[in-house]
Amino acid sequence: MKKSHGTLNGFLDQGCSIKGEVVFSDLLRVHGHLAGTVSSEHELLVGEGGVVEGEIAVGRLVVAGTVRGTVRAKERVVIHGTGQVFAEIFAPTLVVAEGGVVEGPVHMTRPDKAEAAAS
Template sequence: MKMKSNKQLDILDTVVGAGSTFEGTIKTEGSVRVEGKVLGDITCSGDLTVGASGNIEANIDARNITIAGTISGNVRASGIVHIEKKGHLLGNAHMKAFIIDEGGIFEGESKMDDFNIEGNKKLEIAAE
């Protein structure tokens, strides 16, 4: 399996601008920024950033997820989910690390796992 370079994952190749609404599924090898509204699922190999004016009603799978706006749906990140001070996550979260700034809102269940590089599989730790 060919690994994606971090450079490719860091490229912001999809933007939903303020005042725009996107209905459907977004799948990308890069990163996504949402300042408008998205109704549908998002799968991106890179990072998802939801700006202050962003509103997403979807299930999300991404490397890292930063929320300054609102997500209504379940999220899965192989890295970090970060809810900023005015961000809202209304749904379940499954990730490696979780940050909620003071003032950020999370309503749902959370599960933290160790993930390996080749996919979202839990690392097994051998008993000594």
């Protein structure tokens, strides 16, 4: 998996789960299970084996695990070959590697429209 930008701000390891509202700055890596609302101006990275379910509003989303719900990304969504996204996606840029799965409506918004959709 390509190296991410930003300083690691939080890490949820395999075997750990959180339910509720998560707000973070910089970079959050999820290799466990996170259910609820996730918001940040920066990057959420869902690693292999990681699962995020719910409302996601971030600057960038990188998926090598599984995401379910609604995704609003101001900059881009990147889905690696092991990534699976079962969600409605709002983002100006969507990158899907060979083997990556996207199931659900995709709205390719201009950056200014993605910000409006996130609010």
